[in-house]
Amino acid sequence: MTVETEQIVRSAEERSSDTEHDEGPSLIELDHIHKTYVMGDVNVHALRGVSLKVSPGEFVAIMGASGSGKSTMMNLIGCLDRPSKGRYVLDGVDVSSLSKDARADIRNRKVGFVFQGFNLLSRTSALENVELPMLYANVSSEDRHRIAREALHAVGLAGREANHPNQLSGGQQQRVAIARSLVNNPVLILADEPTGNLDSRTAVEVMDIFQRLNQESGITIVLVTHEHDIAEYAKRVVIFKDGKISKDYPVSVRRNAAEELKNLPVLVDDEDDEE
Numbered sequence: 001m002t003v004e005t006e007q008i009v010r011s012a013e014e015r016s017s018d019t020e021h022d023e024g025p026s027l028i029e030l031d032h033i034h035k036t037y038v039m040g041d042v043n044v045h046a047l048r049g050v051s052l053k054v055s056p057g058e059f060v061a062i063m064g065a066s067g068s069g070k071s072t073m074m075n076l077i078g079c080l081d082r083p084s085k086g087r088y089v090l091d092g093v094d095v096s097s098l099s100k101d102a103r104a105d106i107r108n109r110k111v112g113f114v115f116q117g118f119n120l121l122s123r124t125s126a127l128e129n130v131e132l133p134m135l136y137a138n139v140s141s142e143d144r145h146r147i148a149r150e151a152l153h154a155v156g157l158a159g160r161e162a163n164h165p166n167q168l169s170g171g172q173q174q175r176v177a178i179a180r181s182l183v184n185n186p187v188l189i190l191a192d193e194p195t196g197n198l199d200s201r202t203a204v205e206v207m208d209i210f211q212r213l214n215q216e217s218g219i220t221i222v223l224v225t226h227e228h229d230i231a232e233y234a235k236r237v238v239i240f241k242d243g244k245i246s247k248d249y250p251v252s253v254r255r256n257a258a259e260e261l262k263n264l265p266v267l268v269d270d271e272d273d274e275e
């Protein structure tokens, strides 16, 4: 056993003997997290003591003014960065103390990312973009093709495997990004303003995919948005203010994207076949 695996196993054991709450284990547990960026001789306190628990199967919308610390927190939850102070446990593993490599390993196995700007490789087909996370996970090329194809199919993009990003609409590009986030079977999807660059119908289509993944596959979703109507597709809203959580409440009347899509006019898409 390497030191890191030992650390992982040990903190998992510590967690299972932890009886402070009885609502079952959290998937995400942030405990008094601080993040300070040092910029020359200026310290930016991006997070000032954030504590948050998210259970498996939740769908959380994070809101708050620009600069309130939302992306910083998403980066920490996604193990892209580490807190300056405080403890972070992801799926039973204390990741706040892990090395960069160990964090990358956990990230690749547990977390899928979706960004506002899609972050696709432009000179690469949809299929190859979706295959990318599996390159780091030692999946055979045959399995990579099959899994990527299935993921594109699952987000409604069967037949677009060979298209490059510039041959796809914004909504289709975001669906490629969602397919890419799924191929390593994440327990958690982190989406930072995923509908920020999309028109309103396309935004509902993307929320429909997230609601299905949450409902049907039990994937936990944490999504940043600045739009209240997008937050209403989640089950819970957490509001950030000045690097702290200022509000945390369940969505009382939840929106259902699949139902709404039935009543939204479909935009004409030249490429699609006539019936």
Ligand code: ADP
Binding pocket: 037, 038, 039, 044, 045, 046, 064, 065, 066, 067, 068, 069, 070, 071, 072, 073
């Ligand atoms: P939000 O996503 O809510 O707009 P951010 O988490 O991006 O907020 O930023 C929170 C604060 O931290 C802001 O003051 C921002 O300027 C600062 N910040 C974010 N990332 C960095 C960084 N890499 N280096 C220095 N300061 C940063």
Ligand code: MG
Binding pocket: 070, 071, 072
């Ligand atoms: Mg941000």
